[in-house]
Amino acid sequence: xxxVTQTPKHLITATGQRVTLRCSPRSGDLSVxxxxxxxxxxLQFLIQYYNGEERAKGNILERxxxxxxxxxxxxxxxxxxxxxxxxxxFCASSVMVNTEAFxxxxxxxxxx
Amino acid sequence: xxxxxxxxxxxTAQEGEFITINCSYSVGISALHWLQQHPGGGIVSxxxxxxxxxxxxxxxxxxxxxxxxxxxxxxxxxxxDSAVYICAVRGAQKLVxxxxxxxxxxP
Numbered sequence: 001x002x003x004v005t006q007t008p009k010h011l012i013t014a015t016g017q018r019v020t021l022r023c024s025p026r027s028g029d030l031s032v033x034x035x036x037x038x039x040x041x042x043l044q045f046l047i048q049y050y051n052g053e054e055r056a057k058g059n060i061l062e063r064x065x066x067x068x069x070x071x072x073x074x075x076x077x078x079x080x081x082x083x084x085x086x087x088x089x090f091c092a093s094s095v096m097v098n099t100e101a102f103x104x105x106x107x108x109x110x111x112x
Numbered sequence: 113x114x115x116x117x118x119x120x121x122x123x124t125a126q127e128g129e130f131i132t133i134n135c136s137y138s139v140g141i142s143a144l145h146w147l148q149q150h151p152g153g154g155i156v157s158x159x160x161x162x163x164x165x166x167x168x169x170x171x172x173x174x175x176x177x178x179x180x181x182x183x184x185x186x187x188x189x190x191x192x193d194s195a196v197y198i199c200a201v202r203g204a205q206k207l208v209x210x211x212x213x214x215x216x217x218x219p
């Protein structure tokens with residue numbers, strides 16, 4: 001158990017819908033990262049937050065947004081969902097920006 | 113060309129064999145990570161390296177910054193080592209991942 005909690009574990013939704021994925025970092029970790037893993041793209045970095053502020057942005061679509069709340073948990077919002085958004089979404093956390101990151105178990109999103 | 117290249121993509125070996133997985137990268141990095149992803153999907157961080165060598169149990173990771181190359185070795189491999197091993201490099205604030213090496217250890 002990495003100490004990073006992601007909910008839900010599985011999510012099935014229809015095209016055009018909006019979903020919210022939640023991540024609770026390890027106790028004491030200030031940095032949260034979101035990653036997407038699809039079959040054809042492998043793991044891709046989406047976005048990073050540090051202590052509530054956005055620190056880095058990767059290949060995140062405009063239909064996706066994220067935030068980190070004062071209690072340091074983070075949410076990834078995916079809207080206008082398309083079939084191609086079906087993937088595993090991982091959250092990871094670390095103490096500081098460039099220290100070792102620990103991964104949650106992932107949320108498997110299926111868009112039908 | 114991908115920024116992070118792993119080889120081989122797939123590797124099948126017999127229990128007890130010495131395993132080597134390679135990772136080459138083309139960008140400047142502050143650290144390199146080795147991750148393990150089991151069939152259930154969960155990802156475990158194995159090592160974070162910025163120089164030299166690290167060892168944890170039967171796993172050894174090395175990095176050569178000048179050659180932009182890292183290796184992950186598994187000694188006395190076991191079927192429970194079967195997983196996808198992913199190399200990731202930390203550039204400017206983000207991780208860039210290799211495509212992974214699927215390792216299968218047969219009993």
